[in-house]
Each structure stands twice: as C-alpha cells, then as structure tokens.
Amino acid sequence: METATQYAVCISDLRIDYGSHVAVKDMNLDIPQGVIYGLVGPNGAGKTSTFKALTSLLEPTNGHISINGHDIVKKRRHAQTSIGYMPDLAPVASDLRVWEFLDLFAACHGLEGKAKKNRVNECLSLVELADKRNDNCKSLSRGMMQRLVLAKTMLHRPSLLILDEPASGMDVRSRVSLRRILRQVSDEGATVMVSSHILPELSEMCDMIGILHHGQLLETGTVDEVMHRMTSLLPHIHLTLARPASSHWESWLKTKPKVKDVHVHSSLSTSFVYEGDNTELSNLLMEAMQSDHPICRVTEKRHSLEQILMELEEEEYSR
Numbered sequence: 001m002e003t004a005t006q007y008a009v010c011i012s013d014l015r016i017d018y019g020s021h022v023a024v025k026d027m028n029l030d031i032p033q034g035v036i037y038g039l040v041g042p043n044g045a046g047k048t049s050t051f052k053a054l055t056s057l058l059e060p061t062n063g064h065i066s067i068n069g070h071d072i073v074k075k076r077r078h079a080q081t082s083i084g085y086m087p088d089l090a091p092v093a094s095d096l097r098v099w100e101f102l103d104l105f106a107a108c109h110g111l112e113g114k115a116k117k118n119r120v121n122e123c124l125s126l127v128e129l130a131d132k133r134n135d136n137c138k139s140l141s142r143g144m145m146q147r148l149v150l151a152k153t154m155l156h157r158p159s160l161l162i163l164d165e166p167a168s169g170m171d172v173r174s175r176v177s178l179r180r181i182l183r184q185v186s187d188e189g190a191t192v193m194v195s196s197h198i199l200p201e202l203s204e205m206c207d208m209i210g211i212l213h214h215g216q217l218l219e220t221g222t223v224d225e226v227m228h229r230m231t232s233l234l235p236h237i238h239l240t241l242a243r244p245a246s247s248h249w250e251s252w253l254k255t256k257p258k259v260k261d262v263h264v265h266s267s268l269s270t271s272f273v274y275e276g277d278n279t280e281l282s283n284l285l286m287e288a289m290q291s292d293h294p295i296c297r298v299t300e301k302r303h304s305l306e307q308i309l310m311e312l313e314e315e316e317y318s319r
C-alpha cells in the first residue's frame, strides 16, 4: 500500500565516484510532492549521475535515496514503477509510426485493449502530437521527437517524472509546450525533476531549483530563495554621482572595509561589490555624501542564475 509522505524524493549523503573521480559529493536534498524541481548545472556538474542513481541505473558509492517514502534499494521495484525517466538524447525506433511507438511501450506497461488505446491517445494529445499519430517517427523534427519520448515516459502515469535535458534541441514552440505539459502534470499531483544548463528557461519553468557545480549542490530552494541567497552573497552596487567625482574618489572607496572590486566606469559612474549589510551600506553612502561625493542614484545589480554559474565557472578556471 502507498504510504502518504510529504516528500517525493529524499536524498541523503549521496556520493557517486567513477574510479578516483568524484562526480557527486555529499548531496542532501528533499523534494516535496507535486513540485517541478530544476537541477541546474554546467556540463559535467553531475546531473545525469544523480538521475541515474535515482532511477537505480547506477549504484551510488554512498548515501540513501527514497522515493515517496520507500528506500530505492529495499523497494526497488516500487521505486522503478513510480518513476518515468527520460534520458538525455533518448533513442526512438525510427521505422515505426508515432502511435505504434507509444502502443508498443503501453503494452510493455501491461496496458491492453481500450485502456491502452485511450492512454496512447491521451499522451499524444498532452504533447500536442495527435495530428502526427500516423506519421513515421523518422519524419518528426528533433523537438517533436523529444515530445514523443516525453509522451512515452508518461504512459504509465508515473508519480515522479525525471527528465534529463528535455529542452535540448527544442524550438521555441516545443519549449513553451514542454513548460505547459510539466505544469499540467504537476497540477495533477506528479512531481517533476528536470535538468538543464539553459538557466533562464528552467527558472521560469520550475517551482524549486538546485544549483549543482562540480558534484556539489551549492544551493537549493524556491527559485526566489535561491536567487536571493546567491545574489545576497555578492551584491553589486552601482552608484551614479550628480557631478564628476574628485580625483581621490576611487582611492577613498578602496580604503573602505567590505568594499571590493571597485570599477570607476566614468567620472559619474562607479560600481563595486559590497560585503556588508544594508545598515553598513547606508552608513557608507552617508559618509560618501559628507565627503563631497554627491550620490544621486544607487542600484543593486541582481544576477541571473546564468551569470552566477558563469562566474562560478570562471572562478574555477582561474584557480
């Protein structure tokens, strides 16, 4: 019998090694039921390895995973039947017609007769491929092919959908369609895990997001929480002066504690990274005004997740 549990996925102390290479380290992650969770990370971050461990395709070096409250080692069959997994670049049998491809997999899931026919039709409609049902799979575009594989992944009504880079190769229409499909699936109660390095898209599509970098989950939470924590680590302050700065403006700023990376863009425009809190920043601005630097505008640059990850990558390369 299914046990009601708050979390669709619980990962504790997950570690995945390939020989001496550590692909995922000390991952702890709980994903509530019914959310769309995005795992964001650059190439090689460990997204696919994490998904393979969740789907029991790979045995982790260490750690525990449970799906809907069931340990995936002790209740392997249960975990596998509750999951729909769409790997990156999933193959499609090209010599079948679209409906035949789905019909084949529906039969593998034990569906028969009218129930099978109905479910194939439902899934085709959900991914907006009903009008292509008699087309040959090989005639589909890459985006359509991805949507067909998604339909196949949903045939057995999994309670957890795991989609590895589903948007790769999709055109704008297919991406919009993907977003709608995932929202519909989640509204019906399923939980969705989706990976991508296309960050703005993922942050639009997901309720929660995790940032994976070199096997480490750097941040996890709602999109807003993660954005806030990431940006609050390093707020970039931009100041505009009412009149040209004096010659000692830059050196004055550089002597101030918690001010880093000062850039004087022009005599009226300066930016820097500030490590203090809001009260300290307001004191600094007051001090600047009192020492004859008339600040007329203060803005804080919010970083997109993409910029944050690019910076993380740059940090890594510059080590």
Ligand SMILES: Nc1ncnc2c1ncn2[C@@H]1O[C@H](COP(=O)(O)OP(=O)(O)OP(=O)(O)O)[C@@H](O)[C@H]1O
Binding pocket: 018, 021, 022, 023, 041, 042, 043, 044, 045, 046, 047, 048, 049, 050, 197
């Ligand atoms: N079978 C394997 N043997 C050895 N190393 C591997 C194997 N599979 C993955 N790796 C390495 O583990 C790390 C994580 O790979 P993984 O495929 O999980 O990352 P990813 O985030 O999915 O990357 P991508 O977006 O490129 O698919 C990478 O450094 C990769 O080279």
